[in-house]
Amino acid sequence: MCVLHAAQAAPELDITIVSKGAVGRSGCTRMVQGGFNAVLSPDDSFELHFRDTLEGGKYLNDQELAWTLINDAPKVIHELETRVGCFFDRGEDGKIRQKAFAGQAFDRTVHRGDLTGIEIMSRLLDQTFRIKPRELGDVRALDLLLDEAGEVAGLTMLDVRTGAVAVLRARVVVVATGGAATMYRIAAPAREKTGDGVAMCYRAGLELRDMEMMQFHPTGLLAGESRLTGAVLEEGLRGAGAYLYNAHGERYMERYDPERMERATRDIVSRASYQEIMSGRGTPAGGVMIDISHLGAEEVERRFAGMVARCRQIGQDLAREPVEISPTSHFAMGGVVIDEYCQTSVPGLLVAGEDAGGVHGANRLGGNGVAESTVFGARAGDRAAIVAPERDLRDPDPAQVAASVDRALAPLQREKGPSPFQVTRDLKEAMWEGCGVVRDREGLVRARERIEELTEQAAQIAVPETPQVNNAWQETLDLANQLTVARAMIDSALVREESRGAHFRSDYSEQDNAHWLRYIVARRGEGGETEISLHPVELTRKRPEPDGPPAEELEREDLEEGREDVKR
Amino acid sequence: MTEPSSKKIRVTVSRSDPGTERTFLVERIEPMMVLDLLIAIQREHDPSIGFRYSCRVAMCGTCTLRMDGRAILACQTPLEPDRDKVRLDPLAGLPVVRDLVVDMKPFFEEWARVKPYLEPVEGLDEPARIRPDSPERQIIDPSLDCITCGACYSSCGIADHKRDFLGPAALNRAMLLIADSRDAAGAERLDAVTASDGVDRCHYIYGCSAVCPKGLDPAAAIRRLRRWRLEGRPR
Amino acid sequence: MTLAQALFVVALAGVLVAVVGFGFVMVSAAARSGGGSYLSTGLLRRLQRSPEERAEFNRWAFYAHRFTGFAVFAFLCLHIVDISLYTFAPGAFDEVHVLYGWTSMRIFECGLLFAILFHTFNGLRILAIDFADLGSRASRGLLTGAVVLTVLLGLGGSAVIMAPVFA
Incomplete structure (x- = not known):
C-alpha cells in the first residue's frame, strides 16, 4: 500500500522493498480472516466507529491516530475496490456486504469469505508488477543507520540466500515489519514477525509506547507439538454462536460475562479461558473446548469451510464435535510513537502498521488490524513522496555500520554455543508464563530475570557455518530482536499497576481511570537499560464514558506532568 | 492427544550442498505435518537444513515442496499415522537455491x-x-x-x-x-x-x-x- | 541381401535408435522437471493413496503421446523415402518391400500399429476435452477408453499382420 501510494504521488522516486521473507507473501496480512472495518453505510458514522474503537482500546488510544484510521478506512476500501482490483463479498443488491464483529455497534466489517487478507495482499502484490519497484526479497534489515545529526541515512541488510551484507542508503525509510507476537509458546502470527522493526527503532533510540499491550486471541488451535498450535480459529465462530466449555463441560463464560457470554471482546474471553485453564478446569493438554456443532454439520461446513479444513488437518471435526483451543498471542498494540503522517522523532524515518503504537490503545477491535496496515501504509507512502524529494542522501556513520555487521556475523564465527532453537523455545515459555494473558509483579520480575539470562545465552549462540539459507543463523538474529522487544514489554508491564484491556494484572485487577489514563513510553537509556516515562493520554476528541475522571482533574494532571512532546 | 510414542519415520531429503540426499529417522508426534517433520530435523538432527515457511496456515504459499513427487504445502499436509517413510524434494521446474528452497x-x-x-x-x-x-x-x-x-x-x-x-x-x-x-x-x-x-x-x-x-x-x-x-x- | 535392402535395414536401425534415445531424454527430463512423476515406490504409494493422485495417469498419457508421436514420425520419414523409390527405382522398391514380410519386421509393424492407435485415440481424447469441457476425472475415463480401444484394435490388427507367419 505504501509503495503504491509513494509511486502514485511521485513516480520518479527510486523505491526499494526490503523483505526478510518472500515479497508480498510473508507476514500476517495474508492471514487476515475476519475483515476490514470501514464506515460505508449512511446509517453508520465515523463517530460510532470511533467510539467503538476507543471503548475497545479502553481510552488508551492516541485519539488523533484512531480518528485518522476511521476517517481513511472507507477511502482505502474504495481504492482497493476501484483501483487495486480487490473484490469483497456483495449482498443480494450487489453492494459491498458488511458483517457483524465483536465489540461493534454497527455491522461494518467488509470481508471476502472467511479469508479476507489473501485477497487484499494478492491484489497489492499484483500492483507491484505494474509499479516495478526494486524488490529485495529474502533480504533482512539489520539496523537503521543514522548520520551525525541523528537523521536517517539508510540501513544495513543481510541477504538470507547468500549471506552477503550490504548498506542501503535512503532518503526515507519506512519501517513496517509487524509486531513480535511470535515470542509466546502459543502464538498465531507468521514466523517472520519477530519484532524486527520495533527492535531496530528501539536500538536507534526511538520511543515505544503501550508495549505492555499484547492481544491474545481467544480461539487458537491446540495441536500438540505441531507447529499448527496457535493458528487462529476465526472470530466469526463465536459471533455465530459457538459455545466455550471447560473440561467439566461448563459454559464458563457465564461466570465472566453473563450478558455477552462467548461474544464478549477478545481480551475478556481470552482471560476467562486462561483463568479456567490455570485453575485446573482445562483439558489435560491445557486448553478449553469450542463447540459449534449445534448449528448443524452442514451449516458449519458451508459457513466456515476454511476453519473446518484447518481442524480436519489435525484430525478433528469442527462441524460435529468440540475442538480444543487456547488463547494465542496475536497482535501487539504497542510500538513506535508516530504522528498522523507516520512520522517519528527521527527525520526521514516513517513507521506504519503494527510497528507503530497508539492506534488501538489497550485492545484492538477485530477488523481494525488490516484497516490499520493499509490506511497507515498509504499515509506513509504519501508522506514519503513528500519528504523524500526534500531530503538528500546522508552518509551513515561507518562505526555504526561496522558494529551492526559484526553483531550479525558473530554467530557464524563461533564454534561452540547453545542452539538458537532451544533459546527461542525458552523465551516463548518464559513470556507465556510471566508476561502472558494474566500477569502479576512476581511473575513479571521472574520473566525479567529469565530474559536477562536468555539474552546472555543468545550472545553465545553458535550456528552452522554455511552462510546461504541458514535458518539457524536467521533464527539467532530474530531472537536478538525478540529479546529486545520482550524486555521493553516486561518493563512496561511492570509499571502499569492496573488492569486495562489486554493488560491484566492479578495483583491490580481493576481499571483505574483516575491514575492510569496515561500511556507508558519506553526508550533505550544510555547504558542500554529501559527508560520508562509516563504521559497522560490526550483526550482531544472524546472522553471516557460513562464514569471517566472529571475534566478538571485531567487538566491539572496534564499541567503537572508536562508532556515531552515527540518531535513532529 | 500428545501421548508419547516411540514411532519413527524415515525421511529422505534431497540436499543441494553435497549434491546428494540425506536420510533422517525422526520421532513421530501426533498430529504431525510435513512442516513439523522439517522443524524436528532442524532442531534435533541437522540445523543447517534449508527449507522455508512463513504463515503455517496455508496462506503464504512459501513452504511448497514435493512429497513422494507430489507438490504439497508442507504446513497443511499431515503424515498419515501408518506412514513410516517419506521422500522430500524441492519443487520441480524451478532453480534450487539450497536444499528444499527454490527461486520462484x-x-x-x-x-x-x-x-x-x-x-x-x-x-x-x-x-x-x-x-x-x-x-x-x-x-x-x-x-x-x-x-x-x-x-x-x-x-x-x-x-x-x-x-x-x-x-x-x-x-x-x-x-x-x-x-x-x-x-x-x-x-x-x-x-x-x-x-x-x-x-x-x-x-x-x-x-x-x-x-x-x-x-x-x-x-x-x-x-x-x-x-x-x-x-x-x-x- | 541387396544394397538397397542393406541401406533400408541400416536406416531402420537408425530410426529405432532415435526413438529409444528420444524416450530416454524424455524420461530423464520428466524426472527433473515434470513434477517428479518418475517411476518409484513413492509414485506407487501415491497412486494407492487417493483418487486424485490418479490424475498422474494423464501425465503418463502425455508422455506416451509424445513418445508414440515421435516414433510414428521417425518411421514416416523413412517410409516416405522407401515408397518414393517407386518413382525412380522400381527395382529397389520391390527389393525393399520384400523386407516388410520378414517376421521381425512384422513385429515392428505391430508396435507401429499400437503407437498409431494410441496416438490417434489420445489425440481425439484431447480434442474431446476441449469440445466437451471435461475435467480431470472425465478425461481419465476417456483415457481408459482410449487404452482399451488401442489394446483391442491393436491385438486384432496384430493378428492380421502376423497371420502369414503362422500360416
Missing part, C-alpha cells in the same frame, strides 16, 4: 506477463455493483484463492524455467481478469494468453488441478480461455 522468480516472470493487475474501466469510481450470483462472479469466485505457491507450476510437466509457457497459475489469473467486468484490458490479455506460449501449450496433464492446495482448477481456466478465443469474451 521464473514463476513470477510468467505471472507478470499476463498483466496480473486490474486495469480499471473508465468511470469505475465507486465499488462496482455486482450481484454475487451474477455470471461473472460464478466464474471468478471459485478460482480466486490462488496463493502463488507454485505447486501447479511444479506439477505441470510443460512449465519449466527453461521453456516458454505461461503456466497454470498465470493463465488462471488472466482468465479471472478477462472475466471481470471492471477490467478494461481483457482483449489484450486474451491475445497474450492465446499466443504460441499460451494456452495451446497445455496438454491436459491435469497436474495443476490435482495438486492445487487451495482446490482451484487451473485446467478448467485454460479450457475456458481456449473457448473464449473461439466464441469471444463473455460480456
Whole structure:
C-alpha cells in the first residue's frame, strides 16, 4: 500500500522493498480472516466507529491516530475496490456486504469469505508488477543507520540466500515489519514477525509506547507439538454462536460475562479461558473446548469451510464435535510513537502498521488490524513522496555500520554455543508464563530475570557455518530482536499497576481511570537499560464514558506532568 | 492427544550442498505435518537444513515442496499415522537455491506477463455493483484463492524455467481478469494468453488441478480461455 | 541381401535408435522437471493413496503421446523415402518391400500399429476435452477408453499382420 501510494504521488522516486521473507507473501496480512472495518453505510458514522474503537482500546488510544484510521478506512476500501482490483463479498443488491464483529455497534466489517487478507495482499502484490519497484526479497534489515545529526541515512541488510551484507542508503525509510507476537509458546502470527522493526527503532533510540499491550486471541488451535498450535480459529465462530466449555463441560463464560457470554471482546474471553485453564478446569493438554456443532454439520461446513479444513488437518471435526483451543498471542498494540503522517522523532524515518503504537490503545477491535496496515501504509507512502524529494542522501556513520555487521556475523564465527532453537523455545515459555494473558509483579520480575539470562545465552549462540539459507543463523538474529522487544514489554508491564484491556494484572485487577489514563513510553537509556516515562493520554476528541475522571482533574494532571512532546 | 510414542519415520531429503540426499529417522508426534517433520530435523538432527515457511496456515504459499513427487504445502499436509517413510524434494521446474528452497522468480516472470493487475474501466469510481450470483462472479469466485505457491507450476510437466509457457497459475489469473467486468484490458490479455506460449501449450496433464492446495482448477481456466478465443469474451 | 535392402535395414536401425534415445531424454527430463512423476515406490504409494493422485495417469498419457508421436514420425520419414523409390527405382522398391514380410519386421509393424492407435485415440481424447469441457476425472475415463480401444484394435490388427507367419 505504501509503495503504491509513494509511486502514485511521485513516480520518479527510486523505491526499494526490503523483505526478510518472500515479497508480498510473508507476514500476517495474508492471514487476515475476519475483515476490514470501514464506515460505508449512511446509517453508520465515523463517530460510532470511533467510539467503538476507543471503548475497545479502553481510552488508551492516541485519539488523533484512531480518528485518522476511521476517517481513511472507507477511502482505502474504495481504492482497493476501484483501483487495486480487490473484490469483497456483495449482498443480494450487489453492494459491498458488511458483517457483524465483536465489540461493534454497527455491522461494518467488509470481508471476502472467511479469508479476507489473501485477497487484499494478492491484489497489492499484483500492483507491484505494474509499479516495478526494486524488490529485495529474502533480504533482512539489520539496523537503521543514522548520520551525525541523528537523521536517517539508510540501513544495513543481510541477504538470507547468500549471506552477503550490504548498506542501503535512503532518503526515507519506512519501517513496517509487524509486531513480535511470535515470542509466546502459543502464538498465531507468521514466523517472520519477530519484532524486527520495533527492535531496530528501539536500538536507534526511538520511543515505544503501550508495549505492555499484547492481544491474545481467544480461539487458537491446540495441536500438540505441531507447529499448527496457535493458528487462529476465526472470530466469526463465536459471533455465530459457538459455545466455550471447560473440561467439566461448563459454559464458563457465564461466570465472566453473563450478558455477552462467548461474544464478549477478545481480551475478556481470552482471560476467562486462561483463568479456567490455570485453575485446573482445562483439558489435560491445557486448553478449553469450542463447540459449534449445534448449528448443524452442514451449516458449519458451508459457513466456515476454511476453519473446518484447518481442524480436519489435525484430525478433528469442527462441524460435529468440540475442538480444543487456547488463547494465542496475536497482535501487539504497542510500538513506535508516530504522528498522523507516520512520522517519528527521527527525520526521514516513517513507521506504519503494527510497528507503530497508539492506534488501538489497550485492545484492538477485530477488523481494525488490516484497516490499520493499509490506511497507515498509504499515509506513509504519501508522506514519503513528500519528504523524500526534500531530503538528500546522508552518509551513515561507518562505526555504526561496522558494529551492526559484526553483531550479525558473530554467530557464524563461533564454534561452540547453545542452539538458537532451544533459546527461542525458552523465551516463548518464559513470556507465556510471566508476561502472558494474566500477569502479576512476581511473575513479571521472574520473566525479567529469565530474559536477562536468555539474552546472555543468545550472545553465545553458535550456528552452522554455511552462510546461504541458514535458518539457524536467521533464527539467532530474530531472537536478538525478540529479546529486545520482550524486555521493553516486561518493563512496561511492570509499571502499569492496573488492569486495562489486554493488560491484566492479578495483583491490580481493576481499571483505574483516575491514575492510569496515561500511556507508558519506553526508550533505550544510555547504558542500554529501559527508560520508562509516563504521559497522560490526550483526550482531544472524546472522553471516557460513562464514569471517566472529571475534566478538571485531567487538566491539572496534564499541567503537572508536562508532556515531552515527540518531535513532529 | 500428545501421548508419547516411540514411532519413527524415515525421511529422505534431497540436499543441494553435497549434491546428494540425506536420510533422517525422526520421532513421530501426533498430529504431525510435513512442516513439523522439517522443524524436528532442524532442531534435533541437522540445523543447517534449508527449507522455508512463513504463515503455517496455508496462506503464504512459501513452504511448497514435493512429497513422494507430489507438490504439497508442507504446513497443511499431515503424515498419515501408518506412514513410516517419506521422500522430500524441492519443487520441480524451478532453480534450487539450497536444499528444499527454490527461486520462484521464473514463476513470477510468467505471472507478470499476463498483466496480473486490474486495469480499471473508465468511470469505475465507486465499488462496482455486482450481484454475487451474477455470471461473472460464478466464474471468478471459485478460482480466486490462488496463493502463488507454485505447486501447479511444479506439477505441470510443460512449465519449466527453461521453456516458454505461461503456466497454470498465470493463465488462471488472466482468465479471472478477462472475466471481470471492471477490467478494461481483457482483449489484450486474451491475445497474450492465446499466443504460441499460451494456452495451446497445455496438454491436459491435469497436474495443476490435482495438486492445487487451495482446490482451484487451473485446467478448467485454460479450457475456458481456449473457448473464449473461439466464441469471444463473455460480456 | 541387396544394397538397397542393406541401406533400408541400416536406416531402420537408425530410426529405432532415435526413438529409444528420444524416450530416454524424455524420461530423464520428466524426472527433473515434470513434477517428479518418475517411476518409484513413492509414485506407487501415491497412486494407492487417493483418487486424485490418479490424475498422474494423464501425465503418463502425455508422455506416451509424445513418445508414440515421435516414433510414428521417425518411421514416416523413412517410409516416405522407401515408397518414393517407386518413382525412380522400381527395382529397389520391390527389393525393399520384400523386407516388410520378414517376421521381425512384422513385429515392428505391430508396435507401429499400437503407437498409431494410441496416438490417434489420445489425440481425439484431447480434442474431446476441449469440445466437451471435461475435467480431470472425465478425461481419465476417456483415457481408459482410449487404452482399451488401442489394446483391442491393436491385438486384432496384430493378428492380421502376423497371420502369414503362422500360416
